[in-house]
Amino acid sequence: MNPEDLKYSKEHEWARVDGKTVTIGITQFAAEQLGDVVYVDLPAAGASIAQFAKFGEIESVKTVSDLFTPVGGKIVEVNGAIKDNPEKVNEDTYGEGWLLKIEITDAAQLDGLMDAAGYESHTAG
Numbered sequence: 001m002n003p004e005d006l007k008y009s010k011e012h013e014w015a016r017v018d019g020k021t022v023t024i025g026i027t028q029f030a031a032e033q034l035g036d037v038v039y040v041d042l043p044a045a046g047a048s049i050a051q052f053a054k055f056g057e058i059e060s061v062k063t064v065s066d067l068f069t070p071v072g073g074k075i076v077e078v079n080g081a082i083k084d085n086p087e088k089v090n091e092d093t094y095g096e097g098w099l100l101k102i103e104i105t106d107a108a109q110l111d112g113l114m115d116a117a118g119y120e121s122h123t124a125g
Contacts, residue, residue: 002027003094007110008119009052009070014094015113017104022071025098026058026089029123034060037089040082042067042099047075051109055100058089069102071109077101 002008007015012030016023031037039059049055051072058065078100082088089097104110114122 002029002116002119004116006094006116007070007113008116008122009068009113010122011052011068011070012123013068013070015070015110016094016098017110020103020107021076022073022102022104022110023098024069024071024100024102025093026067027119027123028093030065031090031093031097034058034065034090035062036060037086040067040086040089040099042078042082043075045075045078045100048073049075049102051112067099069100070113071102071104073102073105075100076103 012027014027037060041057043055049069052068054066055069056067079098
């Protein structure tokens with residue numbers, strides 16, 4: 001079950017909005033598809049990034065996948081704990097498994113994302 005208070009991208013990232021700050025992670029669906037996450041490559045804080053741009057990679061025992069940001073803006077924080085404990089992505093996908101926080105440049109970008117019901121339809125395929 002996907003949290004109702006989040007927005008979702010077609011690339012299986014979630015976005016939690018708190019004012020101008022958007023916390024981003026991968027969905028439970030993506031974590032299950034990947035299997036056990038063993039490494040996450042994230043950018044440094046301070047960089048600017050466009051909506052839907054690649055921001056890193058996530059490696060599991062099965063595969064390596066690109067990560068794409070559902071919103072654009074300035075990266076204000078990166079979850080450093082993930083570097084030493086990548087399993088948090090599997091264990092607490094919507095909590096301690098977050099990846100980065102972005103100060104959003106245009107809140108209208110959120111309108112292009114799916115709500116929980118839309119994302120569930122997208123993954124039911």
